[in-house]
Amino acid sequence: MQEVGVVVEVGDGIARVVGLQRAMASEIVAFPQDIYGLVLNLEEESVGIALFGDSDRIQEGDEVHRTRRVLETPCGDALLGRVVDPLGRPLDGKGPIENTVMRKAEIIAPGVIDRKPVDTPLQTGLKSIDALTPIGRGQRELIIGDRRTGKTAIALDAIIHQRGTDVLCVYVAIGQKTSSVARIVDTLARHGAMEYTIVVSADANSPTPLQYLAPYAGCAMAEHFTYGGKDAFVVYDD
Incomplete structure (x- = not known):
């Protein structure tokens, strides 16, 4: 079963996402519009993700999908x-x-x-x-x-x-x-x-x-x- 999170905050190249409780540190996650991010900060209620693309293209409410792959x-x-x-x-x-x-x-x-x-x-x-x-x-x-x-x-x-x-x-x-x-x-x-x-x-x-x-x-x-x-x-x- 695919784990999907939701963006609750985005800015300065960082997105805060809820719903990815099983995300791993340094895991690659996928955003809409073919933008990817790197899980850097694991918190109890959310995860902080560094974006490898234009943060202006990411909106609150966008879905985020785990890839289960660390950065390669x-x-x-x-x-x-x-x-x-x-x-x-x-x-x-x-x-x-x-x-x-x-x-x-x-x-x-x-x-x-x-x-x-x-x-x-x-x-x-x-x-x-x-x-x-x-x-x-x-x-x-x-x-x-x-x-x-x-x-x-x-x-x-x-x-x-x-x-x-x-x-x-x-x-x-x-x-x-x-x-x-x-x-x-x-x-x-x-x-x-x-x-x-x-x-x-x-x-x-x-x-x-x-x-x-x-x-x-x-x-x-x-x-x-x-x-x-x-x-x-x-x-x-x-």
Whole structure:
């Protein structure tokens, strides 16, 4: 028997719904007009749902249907060379993406014992980094600085430098202007880097919940390659 709830309040990308007592945290639910949401807040009388679409299209009294599926992200080689949103929907006008596999967007991270030691460098192509502060495969690195100081350029140079190596790349653009994302994609394409890169974009016009999801989606796509025995390089750029 399908469980159906009703919207009692909506605003700022969040819908409050009653009647979904059995909803799970991080479950995907379906609204009218092909809008989906993510269950984030479980309360005694209602649930709070983050909307992956325009909240103005959702009205009080609309029905909400459970899917009984937790949040998953499409992954696989078919995404290489494409620009997608955090739900894996294409944004580049190149048609639908097929032959993907689904992977949970949020999983338990492996423990320290299960992780391999960092023993292989990731060449960025920047001598000042590779010689003085080398980055290892399996390592995280924070790039900070004032506006327009070249932070994105460093990340793009590192992606471009992976051409001809066994490293696959995922670039996650969070809250950026659409024009900025388009320039980045053009730069990667001109240098032949889109062949081994996935661009995940949740631009400034995207709903806030979609921007929240972007890092999880990018990480899941990269982990798919990692657990398949490949190396992956992920850039989160906000």
